[in-house]
Amino acid sequence: MADEEPADDVELEARLAEQEVFEPPESFVEQANVTDEGIYEEFEGNWPECWESAADLLSWYEDYDQVLDDSNPPFYEWFTDGKLNASYNCVDRHLDERADEVALEWIGEPVDEANRSITYEELHREVNEAAAALRDLGVGEDDVVTMYMPMIPQLPIAMLACARIGAPHSVVFAGFSAEALATRMNAADSEYLLTCDGYYRRGDPLDHLDKTNEGLADVEHDVETVVVDRLGSDGFGHELTDDQHDYDDLLAAHEGATVEPVERDAEDMLFLMYTSGTTGEPKGVKHTTAGYLGWTAWTTKYALDVKPDDTYFCSADIGWITGHSYIVYGPLALGTTSMMYEGTPDYPTRERLWQIIEEYEATQLYTAPTAIRSFMKWGAEYPANHDLSSLRLLATVGEPINPRAWKWYYKHIGGEECPVVDTWWQTETGGHMVTTLPGINDMKPGSAGPPLPGLDVQIVDTHGEEVEAGRAGYLTVQKPWPGMLRTLYNNDQRFIDEYWAEYSETDSDDSDDWVYFPEDGAKIDDDGYITVLGRVDDVINVSGHRLGTMEIESAIVGVEGVAEAAVVGGEHDLKGEAVYAYVILEEGHEGSDEMRARIVEGVEDAIGPIARPEEVVFTPELPKTRSGKIMRRLLEGIANEEELGDTSTLQNPDVVEDIRGKTGDD
């Protein structure tokens, strides 16, 4: 990348390269939602009651008894016996004062033809009609409803409709494969599905119902499906079957209907979200109503500084947790305007995002390092053509951001007047965990910052002892927090094994003996700022999305002619990490381009295009220890062109040079 650096980047480099600490801009601090640094001490001294401040952002039908019930760790309960409804909190309660304000600002495709400003009043109407329609279809409280939709308004509307009737949703990213859809529907025993006929990508219609139907063929039980007609006359002429219903027809049949929001217990499930883990089977992360909603509202308010009059823009997809927490639930709970962009940042031009920000006068931008690296590569002239002065705050999530990209973002998008918040968190944590509070803390590019107030985050060694400042260790969370996952759906044991077993005394019922381990490496500096180093498990992070190497390997082994496969992450300029696949073929099969194409296709079919291998290397053997374990670390070293050290203890040391010679040469 260095050789194509634009000239003003060189100048930026000279001026900002040395600077390691940035103070929050004065103009920002003056208006920030939180500026009192006493909040850290106050929360620490008043834990867990400090989290009443999250509960206080919500409206309750019935007050809770206890802030935290930690009598049965790690099955923590927050705001026990309180009653509330998430749909009421995100929609109804804003009607008195904000009925005519825009709730969702949808920027759809085709460009300039499909935009929709949905006011809170309109949102209320459509959520109610959808809730009535779903109920009529048979959806009852606690039935899991799957959604397989791109960035169209019907997705958040359906999520809120489900929340209204107490039916947990399980959203499957639209870019995932048919097989991924079926696996998740089977795992959740989900008998209802909302999908669409298709959608536009870079101006061209894409068939989504075909993929949906293929997935449904592998679902083991009957499913009632609701299909949004997204493409109209551009559609693919699908005929709906008897158990497939047209979304618009259903809504028309319930025109003007209202559905009383169901009183949900604080600990009732709000949704499930499947995420990749170390084993092949995705994990159904369970989030509950009060803790999750309170956490997203609190962090949206304090870390993203969102106010009701803002026009807040998070460029994530609602199919991932970032979109759930920071396009739908957090912003709408606060009654603000949340933007929803269906397209890609470079269609029709590389100015698209900046055009949108200028046109809608967006006040925050929340995006990912992978996107920032692309913007940087394209050049600063694209944002420079637009007035971005409406922006007040910039945020990033998904993977570590390197200081250079941070500074570029700060300068070229924020005009050196917006704080940049680097938010570390996960699907499992529900919302932000480690980030600066923008009106309080100085920023250090590359470091996410201190843990939020009220969180006990420690960097420890393999024995669970805190490591010295500057040393690499493992990130742990030593106390529970309201937004945490409650379990893995139908699998309490796996919940304990995956997140707690490493550092907890698992036979203890004292919550002090339980430590949450997110499987990230990190280091902490003398000021308590945490730099996240990346995953320490067999999960790779491609463009801010988590992919299990085992899932990809099993997809590759499923291709005819493949005997064995090992997948590792290799550094990639834009994606952060890319998939490198090392493949052994069966006798009689050849490592041809055709074979390579079939492997790529196999991965796309099993998971989706995001998991597509960057490189497929055919090898007669994989490096193995004497006990027969594949040495992934060595393969990683090869993918990253690192020095490998001593390989003589391997079962088959010669294979290393052979594989190295073949990597990176096609």
Ligand code: WT7
């Ligand atoms: C993993 C979680 C959180 C929503 C998007 C991804 C990595 C996330 C950061 C950050 C360094 C980060 C971690 C984490 N990660 N944000 N600001 N700095 N690493 O959610 O799919 O659950 O992935 O993403 O490795 O464990 P996810």
